[in-house]
Amino acid sequence: MNKTRLADQPYLIRPCTIVYILLITLTILSWLIGKSGISGLHVAMLVLLFALLKGLLIGDYFMGLRSVRGLWRWPIIVWLFVPGSLITWAFFITA
Amino acid sequence: MKYQSQAVAKPYFIAAIGLFIGQIVFGVILGLQYVVGDFLFPEIPFNVARMVHTNLLIVWLLFGFMGAAYYLVPEESETELHSPGLAILMFWIFLVAGALTVLGYLMVPYATLAEMTGNELLPTMGREFLEQPTITKLGIVVVALAFLFNIGMTILKGRKTVVSLVLLIGLVGLAVFFLFSFYNPDNLVKDKYYWWWVVHLWVEGVWELILGSILAFVLIKTTGVDREVIEKWLYVIIAMTLITGIIGTGHHYYWIGAPEYWQWWGSIFSAMEPIPFFMMTVFAFNMVNRRRRNHPNQAAVLWALGTAVMAFLGAGVWGFMHTLSPINYYTHGTQITAAHGHMAFYGAYVMIVITMISYAMPMLRGRDAANSGKSQVIEMWSFWLMTVSMVFITLFLTAAGVLQTYIQRYTDDPQPFMVVQEKIEIFYWMREVAGVVFLIGLVVYATSFFIGGKEPEEA
Amino acid sequence: MNASKEYPPGDLAMWIFILAELLVFALFFAAYAFSRANNVELFNTFQQTLDTDSALINTLALITSSYFVMRAVADIRQNRQVECIRWLLAALSMGAVFLIVKSGEYVHHYSAGINLRTNTFYMFYLSLTFFHFMHVLLGMVILSAITVKTWLGDYSATEHTGVETGASYWHMVDIVWLILFPLVYIMK
Numbered sequence: 161m162n163k164t165r166l167a168d169q170p171y172l173i174r175p176c177t178i179v180y181i182l183l184i185t186l187t188i189l190s191w192l193i194g195k196s197g198i199s200g201l202h203v204a205m206l207v208l209l210f211a212l213l214k215g216l217l218i219g220d221y222f223m224g225l226r227s228v229r230g231l232w233r234w235p236i237i238v239w240l241f242v243p244g245s246l247i248t249w250a251f252f253i254t255a
Numbered sequence: 256m257k258y259q260s261q262a263v264a265k266p267y268f269i270a271a272i273g274l275f276i277g278q279i280v281f282g283v284i285l286g287l288q289y290v291v292g293d294f295l296f297p298e299i300p301f302n303v304a305r306m307v308h309t310n311l312l313i314v315w316l317l318f319g320f321m322g323a324a325y326y327l328v329p330e331e332s333e334t335e336l337h338s339p340g341l342a343i344l345m346f347w348i349f350l351v352a353g354a355l356t357v358l359g360y361l362m363v364p365y366a367t368l369a370e371m372t373g374n375e376l377l378p379t380m381g382r383e384f385l386e387q388p389t390i391t392k393l394g395i396v397v398v399a400l401a402f403l404f405n406i407g408m409t410i411l412k413g414r415k416t417v418v419s420l421v422l423l424i425g426l427v428g429l430a431v432f433f434l435f436s437f438y439n440p441d442n443l444v445k446d447k448y449y450w451w452w453v454v455h456l457w458v459e460g461v462w463e464l465i466l467g468s469i470l471a472f473v474l475i476k477t478t479g480v481d482r483e484v485i486e487k488w489l490y491v492i493i494a495m496t497l498i499t500g501i502i503g504t505g506h507h508y509y510w511i512g513a514p515e516y517w518q519w520w521g522s523i524f525s526a527m528e529p530i531p532f533f534m535m536t537v538f539a540f541n542m543v544n545r546r547r548r549n550h551p552n553q554a555a556v557l558w559a560l561g562t563a564v565m566a567f568l569g570a571g572v573w574g575f576m577h578t579l580s581p582i583n584y585y586t587h588g589t590q591i592t593a594a595h596g597h598m599a600f601y602g603a604y605v606m607i608v609i610t611m612i613s614y615a616m617p618m619l620r621g622r623d624a625a626n627s628g629k630s631q632v633i634e635m636w637s638f639w640l641m642t643v644s645m646v647f648i649t650l651f652l653t654a655a656g657v658l659q660t661y662i663q664r665y666t667d668d669p670q671p672f673m674v675v676q677e678k679i680e681i682f683y684w685m686r687e688v689a690g691v692v693f694l695i696g697l698v699v700y701a702t703s704f705f706i707g708g709k710e711p712e713e714a
Numbered sequence: 715m716n717a718s719k720e721y722p723p724g725d726l727a728m729w730i731f732i733l734a735e736l737l738v739f740a741l742f743f744a745a746y747a748f749s750r751a752n753n754v755e756l757f758n759t760f761q762q763t764l765d766t767d768s769a770l771i772n773t774l775a776l777i778t779s780s781y782f783v784m785r786a787v788a789d790i791r792q793n794r795q796v797e798c799i800r801w802l803l804a805a806l807s808m809g810a811v812f813l814i815v816k817s818g819e820y821v822h823h824y825s826a827g828i829n830l831r832t833n834t835f836y837m838f839y840l841s842l843t844f845f846h847f848m849h850v851l852l853g854m855v856i857l858s859a860i861t862v863k864t865w866l867g868d869y870s871a872t873e874h875t876g877v878e879t880g881a882s883y884w885h886m887v888d889i890v891w892l893i894l895f896p897l898v899y900i901m902k
Contacts, residue, residue: 527738
């Protein structure tokens with residue numbers, strides 16, 4: 161019990177708040193890209209990358225998986241990586 | 256045997272085995288009729304033999320489920336059965352009704368049977384697996400309601416466990432979905448749509464709850480593993496069953512005239528239907544590995560583990576092989592279907608009923624926990640004979656089905672049905688040989704009840 | 715109290731359930747992507763008819779609600795029941811925003827005569843978002859149950875597995891939407 165959890169440590173701004181701001185930023189960026197109407201494989205991939213990053217942030221910080229050792233660290237990461245790759249592939253083959 | 260009233264399970268189990276033997280005799284007849292077309296014609300035409308084979312299967316499995324419930328519910332609830340008398344009465348009603356129905360199939364033309372039983376008052380006859388006269392179906396409803404009442408009252412007055420509650424939900428679901436057999440729309444699309452509400456939601460739905468709870472019960476008793484561990488597994492397994500199986504019904508809606516989105520929904524959800532079966536396999540082996548004692552009834556443990564494996568292979572793997580709509584487009588209604596159907600039914604439901612009988616029968620007959628070593632050895636031989644022969648039946652039918660699909664549908668120059676049937680005949684002969692071995696295995700199983708009775712119990 | 719950090723927070727059975735749900739959505743996403751590959755024109759055309767602004771509001775609402783849930787868990791770990799309840803209620807209201815905005819979108823589509831059979835794109839869009847909608851609903855039921863239990867005093871610094879369990883489910887609902895939103899609304 162000598163490792164205190166993230167949420168218990170005294171910070172000026174909590175780590176999870178910083179994560180929150182990051183998430184909002186990435187979201188608005190994606191939305192702006194969508195609004196601008198730019199299409200193209202690279203743009204789509206960038207938006208997907210933002211989504212996967214957001215997923216990783218939620219998994220690591222909100223779900224608390226960052227401090228988990230062993231097998232259970234990985235399912236969310238795998239879930240982001242595998243469908244992410246499939247989606248990438250599906251977009252590639254039509255570009 | 257902890258409670259006197261558990262004894263009512265015994266006649267149910269005996270009837271189950273008896274009807275099982277009848278089912279397989281007709282199965283062997285059918286297998287021969289595939290290759291010697293006029294075998295027993297006109298006395299027992301193919302379609303009649305088929306009705307008898309499939310209907311007997313369902314009826315004996317129902318006897319098995321009821322026997323299993325009558326045995327395990329008093330023990331789980333820690334109280335005597337609400338009404339043993341009612342259970343025995345229902346036994347005889349169900350047995351006589353079932354026997355009369357099968358005799359009806361065999362002795363009179365189907366149309367005559369329909370007339371004799373007043374089908375036109377409430378038409379429910381004429382659909383696959385639901386060929387029973389309306390009055391038989393009504394009888395089944397009455398028996399089911401009485402059974403549920405009896406079991407329900409027992410659980411109510413006693414201890415409520417996860418095992419008995421999951422079993423009860425499964426059995427109630429079985430009864431509720433059977434009511435759809437009374438709904439017979441004129442529109443052919445709707446007819447087929449709702450037919451699956453009986454069949455699919457039974458075998459890929461509520462019956463899996465029954466399977467899971469009986470398996471959990473036997474594992475608790477034979478391994479001594481903590482009840483909480485087993486119950487948690489059971490919850491996860493049935494959650495997966497329902498999540499995948501309910502919308503998974505859509506894998507029967509691809510080609511019947513239902514909207515196209517079913518091809519997507521059905522494929523995606525039914526693709527995951529093997530998951531609960533995979534979990535059951537991991538669960539069963541895990542529990543046996545973690546066991547706290549070596550139960551004397553090793554035959555029952557063998558059947559339990561075998562059930563999990565064969566159910567996963569037959570229902571899970573073979574089911575997955577033809578569940579995706581682009582594949583099913585070609586394989587629909589071929590021998591692939593028959594291959595899957597046989598191994599799935601055997602692996603999941605035949606084997607779980609036999610597991611329960613294997614576990615309970617020794618005690619119903621006065622033993623403390625298990626039969627003699629001699630008897631168990633014979634029983635285990637029957638396990639291997641039946642299971643291996645079923646695997647071969649499935650493999651032969653799969654080979655036949657793959658060829659059939661390719662030559663009749665996929666190739667650039669598709670051949671007519673009968674031309675293809677001639678080409679795959681060799682596999683039907685091999686299937687029949689395997690089927691005879693299966694029957695031998697079943698006979699060996701039956702004899703295990705009569706051997707080693709005087710020997711001491713296995714320790 | 716699991717001092718060994720081998721397992722994620724909350725009940726393990728819930729995590730198995732979470733993985734199962736994630737699998738369903740993953741299959742759906744892959745099916746969408748490959749279906750799109752065969753119908754690029756169709757998908758791009760009808761994607762334009764979607765209301766990206768509503769989707770933005772929904773995304774922000776879900777991320778915010780996840781953040782609030784995280785704060786609720788942090789508070790119950792420090793035995794602060796009252797604050798925990800406040801954060802949970804805030805999370806629930808964000809969830810309600812999602813449901814209302816999404817329902818608004820559905821009303822708009824329905825009155826335009828769009829349904830599951832209109833075309834493949836709409837079939838996927840409606841199925842995916844509806845399926846997700848149902849999970850948001852279930853998540854809110856779970857969060858409500860946790861809120862009530864916290865209010866009844868069932869949770870504390872030493873015993874709050876239920877809160878962590880419900881929180882994990884809610885984060886799953888959020889993470890799914892974070893993929894769904896760009897995939898269906900934005901990526902061309």
